Amino acid sequence: MVSRTIPVDPFDLVLFGATGDLARRKILPSLYRRFLAGQMPEEARVIGAARSELSDDDFRDLVREALKEFVSEKAFDADTVETFVERCSYIAVDAKDDACWQQLKSMIRDDVIKAFYFSVAPSIFGPLAERLRDHGIACENSRLIVEKPFGTDLETARKLNDKLATSFGESQIYRIDHFLGKETVQNLMAVRFANVLFEPLWNERFIDHVQITVAETVGVGGRGSYYDTSGAMRDMVQNHLMQLLCLIAMEPPNQFEADRLRDEKLKVIRALDPIPPEDIVRGQYKASKENPSYAEDAENPDSLTESFIALKVGISNWRWKHTPFYLRTGKRMARRMSEIVVQFKETPHSIFDRDGASRANSLTIRLQPDEGMDLSLTIKEPGPGGMRLVNMPLDMSFADALGPRGGEIPDAYERLIMDVIRGDQTLFMRGDEVEAAWSWTDPVIAGWEERGDKPHPYSQGTSGPEAALMLMHRDGRRWRDLET
Ligand code: NAP
Numbered sequence: 001m002v003s004r005t006i007p008v009d010p011f012d013l014v015l016f017g018a019t020g021d022l023a024r025r026k027i028l029p030s031l032y033r034r035f036l037a038g039q040m041p042e043e044a045r046v047i048g049a050a051r052s053e054l055s056d057d058d059f060r061d062l063v064r065e066a067l068k069e070f071v072s073e074k075a076f077d078a079d080t081v082e083t084f085v086e087r088c089s090y091i092a093v094d095a096k097d098d099a100c101w102q103q104l105k106s107m108i109r110d111d112v113i114k115a116f117y118f119s120v121a122p123s124i125f126g127p128l129a130e131r132l133r134d135h136g137i138a139c140e141n142s143r144l145i146v147e148k149p150f151g152t153d154l155e156t157a158r159k160l161n162d163k164l165a166t167s168f169g170e171s172q173i174y175r176i177d178h179f180l181g182k183e184t185v186q187n188l189m190a191v192r193f194a195n196v197l198f199e200p201l202w203n204e205r206f207i208d209h210v211q212i213t214v215a216e217t218v219g220v221g222g223r224g225s226y227y228d229t230s231g232a233m234r235d236m237v238q239n240h241l242m243q244l245l246c247l248i249a250m251e252p253p254n255q256f257e258a259d260r261l262r263d264e265k266l267k268v269i270r271a272l273d274p275i276p277p278e279d280i281v282r283g284q285y286k287a288s289k290e291n292p293s294y295a296e297d298a299e300n301p302d303s304l305t306e307s308f309i310a311l312k313v314g315i316s317n318w319r320w321k322h323t324p325f326y327l328r329t330g331k332r333m334a335r336r337m338s339e340i341v342v343q344f345k346e347t348p349h350s351i352f353d354r355d356g357a358s359r360a361n362s363l364t365i366r367l368q369p370d371e372g373m374d375l376s377l378t379i380k381e382p383g384p385g386g387m388r389l390v391n392m393p394l395d396m397s398f399a400d401a402l403g404p405r406g407g408e409i410p411d412a413y414e415r416l417i418m419d420v421i422r423g424d425q426t427l428f429m430r431g432d433e434v435e436a437a438w439s440w441t442d443p444v445i446a447g448w449e450e451r452g453d454k455p456h457p458y459s460q461g462t463s464g465p466e467a468a469l470m471l472m473h474r475d476g477r478r479w480r481d482l483e484t
Contacts, residue, residue: 008421010043010112014104016128017119018048018059018090022147024066026178027119030413032067033075035084037410039418042083047107048090050120059090095124101135114142115420122149126163133167143420145174148239150429152230153445154438161431170431174420179240180427181412181419184371185247188340191363191373193252198363201344204323208345208360208477211326212244214367215333215482217461219285220297220307228298231305232282236329238441242269243429244340245325249315258425262433269436273314275444277451283308283465284455285332291460294331306455307331310468312475326472326479332460334482338367341480352387364393364480371409372397 013031017023034040048059063085067076091107093100108114116132118125125146132138144164151157164173179185192198201207214236220227227235246265253260284307287293294307308330315325342363350359362376374393381388419427456465463469463482472478 005037005039007039007041008044008418010041011115011421012045012047012108012112013115013117013417013421014047014049014108015117015119016049016095017117019050019052019054019062020119022119023048024062025070026411026413027117027417028063028066029070030411030417032071032081032084033410034414034418035087036075036077036080042087043112044087045109045112046088047104048088049093049104051092051094053092054090056089060085060088063088095120095127095131098131098135101131101137105135105137108137113421113423114139115145116142117145117417119147122147122151122160125160129164129167138167140169141172142168143172143174143423144168145176145417145420147176149230149234150175150239150434151438152234153442154435157434157438161435165431171425173428173431174416174425175429175431175434176416177239177243177429178412178416179243179367180429181414181416182367182371183409183415184365184367184373185244186427187373188247188365189256193256199252203319204321206344207323208343209324209326209475210245210248210343211341211472211479212241212248212328212339213341213480213482214241214329214338215335215463216329216331217333217336219291219332219460220294224298225300227307228300228303228305232307232309232329232331233441233445237309237311237327238437239429239434241327241329242437245313245327248340248342249320249325251319256426258428259430261426262430266430266433266436267317268315269433269440271315271317271320272440273316274440275311275313275447277447277453279312279471280444280448280453281308281310281465281468281471282306282448282453282455283310283330283458283468285330285460286457288332288460291332304452304454308333308455308458308464308468310464310471312471324475326477328464328468328479330458330464334461334463336369337482339480340365340367343477352389358391370397 015023015027031040031046054062064081067081089107091100091104093104116138118128120128129144146164151160192202246268249268250264251267253264284294284303284305287296295301295303298305310326310328313325313327344361346359359378364374366372372395374395376391376393378389379392381390416427456467458465463479469479
């Protein structure tokens with residue numbers, strides 16, 4: 001099955017932070033791939049902006065290098081790369097200085113969509129927005145893309161929202177959470193709301209629990225000092241895991257439309273219970289033979305920051321009252337794996353002799369690696385010899401089934417940037433949603449800070465601290481195995 005590509009309207013995208021890591025690794029390669037696919041039109045332009053003094057040619061070299069490094073061999077077409085690079089230019093501007101902004105203004109065309117991508121540190125989101133306004137560059141229908149982290153707590157998120165609101169309306173702001181751009185995440189909504197099969201079962205009567213895991217094998221490495229001020233709760237739970245939880249838990253919006261969907265997500269966040277201390281397990285990785293410990297990576301021997309967290313989260317509404325959501329995320333774990341497991345309850349009564357097969361179905365939604373879903377069903381083991389039951393997954397790998405470029409699924413950033421140009425905010429976080437997420441997160445963090453809780457040490461290459469396994473064991477449940 002090959003996906004259809006509908007070109008977007010011509011645009012000028014000003015990429016602030018164009019010399020940075022994210023621009024080189026994700027944003028420029030994503031734009032190129034959309035150009036290769038015919039979705040980014042010939043008339044579109046990318047204007048790189050940062051403080052470094054680069055000529056257009058220097059920047060084009062940077063783009064070529066980035067594409068060489070971060071685009072797969074299969075997608076790297078030398079002629080297309082050159083055509084794409086011709087559409088790139090550069091201007092040196094400093095967010096904290098007024099020089100050269102009029103020159104930037106003269107580079108942007110009036111008759112195309114204008115988008116500004118803030119791929120810079122959050123501390124300069126405000127100054128950039130103000131200069132775009134003061135120099136008359138941002139106008140009513142220009143769009144602003146902002147990267148995470150969106151604040152470090154409720155107060156900073158509010159201030160940031162207020163700052164951006166002085167130059168841009170909410171309908172112009174696209175707050176990125178790249179998890180929402182993943183094909184599987186969108187498919188989760190399709191599975192829930194475009195099939196009659198699941199919705200009647202999608203509640204506390206039939207679902208025993210939900211578990212969401214985002215495990216990484218990397219440590220905090222080069223960004224240790226930043227990470228040490230953040231930790232897994234702020235870096236991953238408040239945004240990515242929270243968004244996944246919302247998509248599983250929300251009521252069906254009456255239309256697949258940005259504000260209706262975001263209204264439903266907001267209701268879920270507002271219904272989250274406060275978390276008691278016994279439902280929180282924080283961890284910090286120890287040194288291994290190959291790698292330093294978290295504290296060494298963070299260059300802070302006394303650090304109390306968590307590189308791992310597991311939580312049991314309750315939702316106080318009719319649909320979910322007795323169905324816990326278990327969340328866990330961590331660094332230096334056994335496997336790089338992000339998945340959601342919706343664990344259904346057992347059948348109320350078995351007419352078969354028990355022979356070890358579980359009588360509970362589960363729906364697994366894999367975000368990475370190998371994006372896809374599987375539904376575990378209990379079936380009869382083939383062959384004679386009585387009624388022996390086995391659990392079999394009904395497996396759908398999206399790359400095999402749907403891959404539009406011979407198995408290569410578009411990166412989340414490709415989808416999200418094109419959505420911005422189309423003016424579709426469905427997969428972006430609204431300001432009140434982000435603030436509500438911080439309102440829930442802040443007291444949890446304040447609680448462990450007040451108690452002086454120390455994270456549990458855990459060995460690298462494992463599933464995290466033993467206490468995290470116990471968080472489920474004590475409820476008679478278990479996490480999906482990470483170590484096999
Ligand atoms: P980075 O590598 O440090 O790049 C920062 C960019 O900002 C550089 O291009 C820098 O260029 C420019 N810059 C710095 N100060 C500036 C100023 N005063 N005026 C104009 N430009 C300025 O950072 P990054 O890793 O690309 O991250 C960018 C944003 O994305 C951050 O908000 C980060 O949290 C977020 N993010 C990054 C990743 C990732 O994987 N890297 C993932 C998710 C989110 P000059 O020094 O030339 O000015």
